Amino acid sequence: MRLDCKHVWPYISDYIDDTVTPEERRAIEEHLEHCEICSAILDSVHNILVLTADDRIFRLPLGYSERMHERIGAELAKAAPGDSPE
Amino acid sequence: MAQALAQEMEWIARILSGERDLFHELIRPYERAVFLTAVSVLRDATEAEDAAQEAMIKAYRGLGSFRGDAKFSTWLTTITLNEARSRLRKSAKVKVKSLDNTDQAEDYTPFLVADWREIPSETLEREELAKQIERAIEGLPPTYREVFLLRDKEEMSIEEIAEALGVKANLVKVRLFRARMMLQKQLAPYLKRELPQRRRWFSWLGGRA
Numbered sequence: 001m002r003l004d005c006k007h008v009w010p011y012i013s014d015y016i017d018d019t020v021t022p023e024e025r026r027a028i029e030e031h032l033e034h035c036e037i038c039s040a041i042l043d044s045v046h047n048i049l050v051l052t053a054d055d056r057i058f059r060l061p062l063g064y065s066e067r068m069h070e071r072i073g074a075e076l077a078k079a080a081p082g083d084s085p086e
Numbered sequence: 087m088a089q090a091l092a093q094e095m096e097w098i099a100r101i102l103s104g105e106r107d108l109f110h111e112l113i114r115p116y117e118r119a120v121f122l123t124a125v126s127v128l129r130d131a132t133e134a135e136d137a138a139q140e141a142m143i144k145a146y147r148g149l150g151s152f153r154g155d156a157k158f159s160t161w162l163t164t165i166t167l168n169e170a171r172s173r174l175r176k177s178a179k180v181k182v183k184s185l186d187n188t189d190q191a192e193d194y195t196p197f198l199v200a201d202w203r204e205i206p207s208e209t210l211e212r213e214e215l216a217k218q219i220e221r222a223i224e225g226l227p228p229t230y231r232e233v234f235l236l237r238d239k240e241e242m243s244i245e246e247i248a249e250a251l252g253v254k255a256n257l258v259k260v261r262l263f264r265a266r267m268m269l270q271k272q273l274a275p276y277l278k279r280e281l282p283q284r285r286r287w288f289s290w291l292g293g294r295a
């Protein structure tokens with residue numbers, strides 16, 4: 001299986017998640033070995049995912065946890081748990 | 087993992103039989119995830135916090151209906167998504183896009199880069215850089231944004247996301263692929279420009295020596 005750049009791109013996401021088949025993986029890696037463009041695209045996507053996962057992206061509001069537990073505490077004092085989320 | 091699940095099931099049983107305060111401990115590991123799930127729908131920290139609190143209260147009120155066939159975290163995610171979506175529908179300001187119209191094929195060509203120098207996480211100390219990434223994520227179509235944050239922020243598996251959203255795993259993969267490519271296209275040029283390429287600097291030094 002030989003791949004053009006265009007055909008590698010749809011696999012980048014699955015490749016990162018490791019949900020490609022062994023055969024696809026081989027073909028992708030063979031392509032990446034000699035294609036700097038696709039390697040750089042893969043690296044950039046991967047890098048963006050690492051940055052996204054960082055706790056500094058979408059920080060919790062200050063005092064979030066305290067307010068959460070205060071609210072829960074008030075509910076716990078009020079009623080026993082029930083069978084319906086509504 | 088299985089141990090954590092057994093622990094949770096035990097706590098839930100104890101909460102249901104009267105040890106209510108254990109609920110604080112039960113939800114502690116998921117506070118952040120619930121907030122992020124709410125943000126993925128509402129895109130606003132204050133609204134997301136309200137929705138997160140409400141979702142936790144609903145989880146408490148419905149704890150007796152949790153059967154343990156899904157993970158507790160997945161169950162909590164579903165409750166949070168429902169809560170956030172119902173708030174979104176109620177808020178007149180935001181137009182809700184039909185859930186399906188973003189799943190049509192479009193062009194997901196990446197931004198072409200010849201080389202990529204890893205941008206270290208420390209650079210996120212720069213407020214502007216972090217904001218830029220958040221804005222790009224907020225700008226994704228709603229169905230892509232949800233899947234992206236559940237996967238790449240909360241690190242849920244494809245199967246868990248499919249279960250929480252009530253869609254097929256393949257659709258989750260497709261949305262995830264598109265979200266990632268859209269972000270790459272939008273952020274790669276920005277990140278490349280914002281952070282001078284040190285490699286070039288070194289090669290310039292090397293060339294001079």
Ligand SMILES: [Zn+2]
Nearest residue numbers: 005035037038
């Ligand atoms: Zn290529």
